[in-house]
Every structure is written in structure tokens, then in C-alpha cells.
Amino acid sequence: MDGHARRIPDATVARLPEYLRILVELAEQRIGTVSSERLAELAGVNAAKVRKDLSYLGTYGTRGVGYDVDYLLFQMRQALGVTQDWPVVVVGAGNLGRALANYAGFSDRGFPLAAVVDVDDAKVGTTVGEVAVRPMSDLAELVRANQPVIGVIATPGPVAQLVADQLVAAGVTAILNFAPALVSVPPNISLRKVDLALELQILSFYQSHRESGSASRSWA
């Protein structure tokens, strides 16, 4: 009923998928209603934060009762744009690339593996996950055939920028970078980075300084 078009803060956006995961679990357990307090407990955050986060969705709960799980689930999927599947194209069929391609956790949550590509002709044709590795030259075609698609960079650091440029040229507008390197893309292309070794180093820091260690600052 309202314009509801408040801008959603980045910090909130980062928490929405966690709420989504929890709502899916609650729905599976046939739980019809949930309070912000219960949600907060399940997500490991503060109840006031949950309420404020949800209020950005324009999704209203019912005072004295809580939130309707199914309705909130619908709203959340809507907000996150995960009402349809987003196919994923993995670039790089090395250890990490094969790992990601094999990881069922993607398909299960709405991100089916569309293709794996690699520059190395020796790898082209081998099977990874459930698809055959294709040459880089097929990239543009693969992207066109699966739009909208998310590109995953699973190459060594030094070629990450090059790959990103090729993804963008091929029409990919969302990129997840696993390579340990800075990658820049044009504005309005979404980019996120995950660096596994980096996470371990952060853990190492908090261990070394473990007097008042709030390492669980993360968000879990």
C-alpha cells in the first residue's frame, strides 16, 4: 500500500540471504508464524535489527503475532530476485573451478551450473560436475543462451582481470570472484569477492590476539 521504495542499506542486504535460508527451513517444518525474536535467535543477531531489516522490504508483520512465514518468504525471494534460477558459468577448470562446479549447494539453492570454460585445450572436453568443459571462445554464446547469468572467476589471480573483462564483454552483469586479485568492472556490473585464504588469515589474527577476541564478528 505504500511506496515502500526505501533504499535498502548494504548491511541489511548482506543479511537477507541468511533470513531466507532460515525461512525456508521454517516453512519446511510447517511453522506458520515467526516472531522477530525467534528469527533473531536463529540468525544469531539482535531482534531489533531483524525488525528494522524486514521493515525495509515493505513487508509488514502483525503486531502481537509476528510474521507469516510463507508471506515473508515470498517477499524475501522477491526482494532478492531469486524467484527464478540464476544459471552460473564458471571460468577456470582448475582445482577451485572443479570444486565449485561439483558443489551441489549451488544448484540446490537456485544457481544451477550452466557451463564451465577454460583456456587450456587439454581440459576442454573433460567432464566437470555435470557439464563438459568448453573453450573460452564459447563464452559469449554460452552467456547469450543462459541470460541472465552469473559469472564465477575461478582462475589464478594474475588473469582474473582479463577474465572479468571477457565476462563483461560477453554480457555478464554479475560476477563472483574467487581469485586472489583486485578486479574492477564498469559501474552497474555487480561484483563480489571471496578469498578463502583471506578468511583463514583473519582467523589467524584473532587467534594471535586472543585476549578479547571478537572474531565471530563475521555474521554467524
Place this chain on the structure above:
Amino acid sequence: MDGHARRIPDATVARLPEYLRILVELAEQRIGTVSSERLAELAGVNAAKVRKDLSYLGTYGTRGVGYDVDYLLFQMRQALGVTQDWPVVVVGAGNLGRALANYAGFSDRGFPLAAVVDVDDAKVGTTVGEVAVRPMSDLAELVRANQPVIGVIATPGPVAQLVADQLVAAGVTAILNFAPALVSVPPNISLRKVDLALELQILSFYQSHRESGSASRSWA
């Protein structure tokens, strides 16, 4: 010379490994000195932020000159506690666990794979990465033999908390959780979470709302 014991903000800690990676690259290129501006460019952040971050280390640069790469590298490793290797024990030899175990990026950056364990007897004895899968019952012994060790949870969500409890009982004080579930640990145990599907969902959000998308909010 100074007490230098300022508490380092979480936001700064999260950036230190990125600086470390860049410094390693600079040192490999035999570059002796770097300015905050150059470092900022390489890390994709603001120069003032770099200077403020480095100032927390008690590491001083030289005005008019910049920072000595080797000295800063030393200080950074010291601060992060990565002067020695941290062996990693992976729990779960499923797709994700095998993936992580095979990923060379860990060993290369000071986190050698010490062991992989799994509850499934059918998997015990098979080889993953460079080690044989061991039964869960060996966990405590493996941890003792490799202390200090980092535990990596690569199991399905529902058993993540159980595994975390076993890791803690075995003496692990730092845990990286890849399972899509909330895990809680006693204070002074460090815990971080990485959820791959979650990252994809965040990308999905920024794509769906792509008018003024600042998805690269991440930190790259």
C-alpha cells in the same frame, strides 16, 4: 618505542590480509618502497584509509618516502600471526570438503592441509588432496599432533553445530564454517562463516535492483 597497543578495529583487520597479499607481490617484484597512495590503488581503497589502517600496526612509514615493503611485510605477518604455518583440518569429505582439500591456494599461503576426516566409513581411507580420509574418532589425535590448527567445517548444514562442538572438544580454537547453518562456539574460540550460495544471492539482489547498484561494496 611506543606502547603501540591500540586495539585494531574489525574493519581494519578484514583489510590486512589484502594488504599482505599485495605486499608479497611487491616484494616479489623487488620493489623496495611503496606509498599509501599506490597501496590504496592496488587494494582498491582510499589512501587515507590505508594510512590509518597501517598506523594501527604501530608500523611507521617514512614521511616524504613511503613504506619499506620488506619491513611492512614483516610487521603485517607478525600482526596477522602468519609467521608460521597454520595446518588445516577439514571435516567432511563430500564435494565441498574434497574441493577445499584439493585447493592448492591454501597451502601456498601458509595453510597446509593436515587432514581430512569424515563420519562415513565408506569414505574413510580414500585419498583426498594429498592425504587419506580419517574417521571422526581420529579427530582429537590429529588436532593434538598439529596444534595450533584451524578447523574447516565442510559438512551439510544440519550437522555443522555438532561438528563444531567436536572440534572445540578436540582443542581447535579457530573454525571456518562453510556449512549453511548458524554455529555457536564458546567465547575465545574464533569463528568465521563463508556461504557460497549466500554470495550469489547478494549478487542477485543488486542485479534485480540495478539502478544505483553499489554491489562492489564487498571489499575489492
Place this chain on the structure above:
DNA sequence: CCGAGCTTGTGCACAAGTTCACAAGCGTGT
């Protein structure tokens, strides 16, 4: 020995995120 040209380190103002605390509103029972 002094001045010019850089670059650091940091005080300060501002922006973003978090948490508290409470009024507003819903539902139930009497």
C-alpha cells in the same frame, strides 16, 4: 644549512550501522 617537494600520521566532521526503548496496534478472553 636552508628551502622545496613529497608523504605520513591524525584531528575532525560526517556517514553508516546498531541497539535501546517505547508508542502503536493486534488478538484473545472475559
Place this chain on the structure above:
DNA sequence: ACACGCTTGTGAACTTGTGCACAAGCTCGG
């Protein structure tokens, strides 16, 4: 119809993080 208990939604205080702008300090050339 009304009062009571519960839970939301949000203003406001507070904490954390960011970025500007500039004084302090180093180096080099003359």
C-alpha cells in the same frame, strides 16, 4: 466492549567506520 499481554515498527542515542585536509617530518639539491 474493554482490558491485558504480546509483538511490531521506529525515533533517537550511540558506536563504528570513512574521508578530508593539514601539520609534522623526511630527503635531496643547491
